[in-house]
Amino acid sequence: xxxxxxxxxxxxxxxxxxxxxxxxxxxxxxxxxxxxxxxxxxxxxxxxxxxxxxxxxxxxxxxxxxxxxxxxxxxxxxxxxxxxxxxxxxxxxxxxxxxxxxxxxxxxxxxxxxxxxxxxxxxxxxxxxxxxxxxxxxxxxxxxxxxxxxxxxxxxxxxxxxxxxxxxxxxxxxxxxxxxxxxxxxxxxxxxxxxxxxxxxxxxxxxxxxxxxxxxxxxxxxxxxxxxxxxxxxxxxxxxxxxxxxxxxxxxxxxxxxxxxxxxxxxxxxxxxxxxxxxxxxxxxxxxxxxxxxxxxxxxxxxx
Amino acid sequence: xxxxxxxxxxxxxxxxxxxxxxxxxxxxxxxxxxxxxxxxxxxxxxxxxxxxxxxxxxxxxxxxxxxxxxxxxxxxxxxxxxxxxxxxxxxxxxxxxxxxxxxxxxxxxxxxxxxxxxxxxxxxxxxxxxxxxxxxxxxxxxxxxxxxxxxxxxxxxxxxxxxxxxxxxxxxxxxxxxxxxxxxxxxxxxxxxxxxxxxxxxxxxxxxxxxxxxxxxxxxxxxxx
Numbered sequence: 001x002x003x004x005x006x007x008x009x010x011x012x013x014x015x016x017x018x019x020x021x022x023x024x025x026x027x028x029x030x031x032x033x034x035x036x037x038x039x040x041x042x043x044x045x046x047x048x049x050x051x052x053x054x055x056x057x058x059x060x061x062x063x064x065x066x067x068x069x070x071x072x073x074x075x076x077x078x079x080x081x082x083x084x085x086x087x088x089x090x091x092x093x094x095x096x097x098x099x100x101x102x103x104x105x106x107x108x109x110x111x112x113x114x115x116x117x118x119x120x121x122x123x124x125x126x127x128x129x130x131x132x133x134x135x136x137x138x139x140x141x142x143x144x145x146x147x148x149x150x151x152x153x154x155x156x157x158x159x160x161x162x163x164x165x166x167x168x169x170x171x172x173x174x175x176x177x178x179x180x181x182x183x184x185x186x187x188x189x190x191x192x193x194x195x196x197x198x199x200x201x202x203x204x205x206x207x208x209x210x211x212x213x214x215x216x217x218x219x220x221x222x223x224x225x226x227x228x229x230x231x232x233x234x235x236x237x238x239x240x241x242x243x244x245x246x247x248x249x250x251x252x253x254x255x256x257x258x259x260x261x262x263x264x265x266x267x268x269x270x271x272x273x274x275x276x277x278x279x280x281x282x283x284x285x286x287x288x289x290x291x292x293x294x295x296x297x298x299x300x301x302x303x304x
Numbered sequence: 305x306x307x308x309x310x311x312x313x314x315x316x317x318x319x320x321x322x323x324x325x326x327x328x329x330x331x332x333x334x335x336x337x338x339x340x341x342x343x344x345x346x347x348x349x350x351x352x353x354x355x356x357x358x359x360x361x362x363x364x365x366x367x368x369x370x371x372x373x374x375x376x377x378x379x380x381x382x383x384x385x386x387x388x389x390x391x392x393x394x395x396x397x398x399x400x401x402x403x404x405x406x407x408x409x410x411x412x413x414x415x416x417x418x419x420x421x422x423x424x425x426x427x428x429x430x431x432x433x434x435x436x437x438x439x440x441x442x443x444x445x446x447x448x449x450x451x452x453x454x455x456x457x458x459x460x461x462x463x464x465x466x467x468x469x470x471x472x473x474x475x476x477x478x479x480x481x482x483x484x485x486x487x488x489x490x491x492x493x494x495x496x497x498x499x500x501x502x503x504x505x506x507x508x509x510x511x512x513x514x515x516x517x518x519x520x521x522x523x524x525x526x527x528x529x
Contacts, residue, residue, distance in 0.1 A: 169494060169496060171335070171496065171497075172334055172335050175335075178335060178504065179505075181455075181486070181493065181497060181504040182455070182490075182492070182493070182506075182512050182514060182515070184430070184492055184493065185493070185494065186494070247429045247430065252429065252430045253430075255430075
């Protein structure tokens with residue numbers, strides 16, 4: 001029986017990011033990997049509108065264009081492995097993700113340790129804008145599942161109102177955790193439970209059609225497209241349900257600069273950056289930042 | 305900054321004697337900075353049993369401002385540079401401990417004790433702050449809070465691979481450098497940072513809410529300070 005896929009309101013269409021002739025030829029490339037979507041292939045094989053080949057049209061250049069993987073994978077914030085964005089893809093290689101475990105605790109029916117490899121949820125690809133608090137942005141095709149599915153499996157208690165995430169602690173392989181010893185490692189982040197259950201809130205296990213490489217937060221990371229990028233914690237090693245708003249890395253370290261919500265808002269300077277405009281890595285011009293990073297229709301109701 | 309010296313009001317320190325002898329410094333289970341574990345001989349020395357408190361430090365510098373996360377009289381003095389810490393110790397005819405002295409004291413009489421970590425003050429929210437310098441039980445040498453509460457300045461310049469060429473007797477650290485070694489972990493950091501052999505580094509002019517110090521004095525074998 002044929003099924004009709006009704007696109008959701010937040011979806012960036014694949015035609016929007018890839019020239020039509022290329023889009024129609026995607027089957028040639030999909031033969032190389034059944035798991036890859038066309039947008040992903042565009043980025044991998046270099047026929048995205050950012051590149052000169054493959055009949056890219058200048059008018060296709062827009063902030064909703066997928067960022068080529070070669071850019072997104074070489075421009076990363078992951079302070080555990082250093083402060084040079086262009087070096088993280090190399091310095092993060094020491095992180096061992098085989099046998100990765102995720103502790104689950106706090107206000108939950110069954111505190112337990114999950115084996116990452118045993119997490120089985122229907123996976124999907126989502127193309128999201130990611131807006132860094134440093135006033136730059138990328139558009140990324142993620143693979144993963146809605147966080148809500150994992151929360152439902154874990155069965156938080158009725159008293160739980162927040163969810164806290166913690167990444168790994170290993171200063172021996174993560175030099176940033178040793179050099180910046182005064183900071184509250186390991187990195188932590190958190191969400192209200194209603195934010196965490198929102199359809200847009202995504203647990204990514206892959207990117208550009210393949211498993212997450214370390215610089216993107218292997219093997220499992222959060223992606224929350226309407227909040228500044230630091231909320232999308234990488235390499236999650238612990239999940240905890242709490243009654244009170246959890247202290248996070250940045251609300252602890254610099255409470256006057258960072259708040260717990262961290263929603264993208266062009267009219268409110270945040271941390272040490274203006275937030276009205278954003279730079280696209282690999283491009284000269286800047287573009288206007290949108291409220292909630294362009295997802296206001298989907299999430300503004302959370303904050304009424 | 306101009307330090308106003310009021311020596312008549314500075315309290316004398318309560319010191320513990322660490323007897324002369326050998327101990328194993330460093331660990332093979334960490335980064336190159338802590339490797340290799342190696343035997344060091346130290347002459348006897350005295351080390352303050354307590355971190356320098358706000359009350360202590362205010363007698364030395366009336367302009368000193370307590371940090372909100374360490375505000376009680378007996379809470380450790382924080383937001384003090386290495387230079388200020390050194391000057392404080394000097395006024396008491398003491399000095400900052402060498403990195404080797406600090407680690408020997410931290411490891412305790414058995415040489416490899418980390419039981420102090422079980423009860424240390426660490427891994428707490430930012431609102432928790434420090435404890436009074438005599439709050440928790442002392443280690444085997446009678447010294448409090450070498451693990452946790454606040455990071456502590458030591459005298460040595462920090463050199464990442466210093467242990468590969470360090471003298472085996474009374475090492476004093478490199479003769480020059482850009483950063484000073486810092487030890488011990490703090491209330492703000494998780495337990496990993498309190499481990500006895502872990503070395504950290506910081507520019508000497510930096511002040512942190514989680515960083516304090518204590519003083520030391522050479523013993524009889526070294527002829528005092």
